[in-house]
Amino acid sequence: MSMTTTAVEASRWSRMWNSNMGYSFRRNPVAVVSLAIFAFITVMSLLAPLIAPFDPYDPAQIDIMNSEYPPVWVDGADAQFMFGTDDQGRDLWSTILYGTRLSLLIGLCAVALQAFLGISIGLIAGYVGGRLDSLLMRMADIQLSFSTLMVAIIFLAVTQAMFGSETFNQYAVYFLIAVIGVAEWPQYARTVRATVLAEKKKEYVDSARVLGFGPLRIMVRHILPNSLSPIFVISTVQVANAIISEASLSFLGLGMPPSQPSLGSLISSGFDYIFSGSWWITAIPGVVLVVLVLVINLLGDWMRDVLNPKLYKG
């Protein structure tokens, strides 16, 4: 039996490549380019410690005398700093690499938390139904009636005041993940619940019950795998949203501290100097952020088209 298992796993890639999804991917240049750019940004940011010429977290490598050098293609640049330096004399290229890593990390973890909460609640609400369903969905409605940013601003401002900015800065990553994760679970819960309501009427669920499976097993092992396509689609959109939320909060000074900047706090720190001519501190991380969010959204769009049951029956 182990022979067949390895054979199956070996052919999984070719199977995926030859599937409808693989075919539509190859035929869609936007999707290919988006995935390439996304993969490029991800790899670069993951390899930041190896690629970056400087360590922006190491104060010993920062010299205030180097501050506000423009990018190399502008007059008066220092060849050492490809994209110039920020107001503290940090190499902007290195800081962007590290910052992108933080932004991606926060985005993905926050979405993982959203997905965990939303999928569990959506599955339970959809499968159990009745009063519990109404209760959970009203909770989702209430949660959705507050905007994410408002909840996040209040929560982060209160925690900042409570713990003091020293402690807050130390744990800022976790606070951001928690608040963005918790604020957006209803997106998942609603989508999953709708799919579960449709799936649980299907006969394979009856047949699973007839085979003597418990509700938990039916939910997790039978209904959930059949509800994955909409989950994939909203996940991409949610990652983009989470990155934007994180950037917005950091821009407002409620996110990552300047000593450990994400893309958002980098944009924010450069914003003070934009009128004194140092546009690059804001503009270059801004472009990176826009490109990152754009390619994720384009990938999400493509995925939505492919997985749309009206266009393609899987």
Next chain:
Amino acid sequence: MSLLSVRDLTVKFAMRDNTVTALDNISFDLAKGERLGIVGESGAGKSITGFSLMNLLSRPGFIDNGKILFEGEDIANMSDAQMRGIRGNRMAMIFQDPMVTLNPVLTIGQQMVETLMAHRKLSKAEAEQIAVVKLREVYIPSPEERLAQYPHELSGGMRQRIIIAMALLLDPELIIADEPTTALDVTIQADIMELLLELCQSNKVGLILITHDLGVVSQMTERTLVMYAGKIIEAGRTREIINDPQHPYTQGLINALPQQTKPGMRLKQIPGNMPSLTAIPAGCPFSPRCEYVRDHCRTTRPEPVQYAHVEVACHEVNRLHRENSEEQSA
């Protein structure tokens, strides 16, 4: 002791402001290894009977009254956890449409292994071995390879075989087959029925076959229940019911078979439709469509009586029988 014994089973559905009766005082027995057919029109309560036996009625349906004794234990009062130990394990069910009963995202092997491991303490390898044996029993070619395949890679007949194999995985004592061949090609229907019959006989498994096909019932079963509007109107040995039906409804069903009509003639049919469950007539539920109807049929409900070799719920069965035999002798 009989394997299954249903006593006065009444199933109701709670509607917005009243309840309707879907099954009305159903009683029957099934001996070990016996094969029973349940026939009737759509909506007669055949499938509800099947689901009640599994204690799987979903809201708004509920068991209002009665007992379902499975080897002496009352299923109707069992907790969900107790019931789970019976479902799939001692009692299995086969559904109508094999295209939708298997989970589309799990392989055949995963589904079979999962079923086995949910009920027995087995390793994955042992479970796979049992799965292969069962697939071979239902004549699936190269069963080892099938385990890695997904349902959509297989034909309808093949899938129904696999579903039968899954029903037999844990050697149940009773299989409830709810129109197992309705969704299949006519050519495959006979194969599947033959397979089911063979497996039930060789493994001594009880079978409840729910169908509207009298031909299938006559080939497959030893006893038959005829249902109409949630009631059993005729019950007895299959051969006697097919050859000498007593209830006007059963007669109508048999006369409606195309084989009963000479070429060029119109098919005989029972006029009218089955009453909706919200508007069952006060007397005999069949009275509005019955050609032998008398006044008392419309007011008093007939109780089942023993007549000839069957149990039949009809006031007029005596007269009917007399007229029929006169007709034949004339």
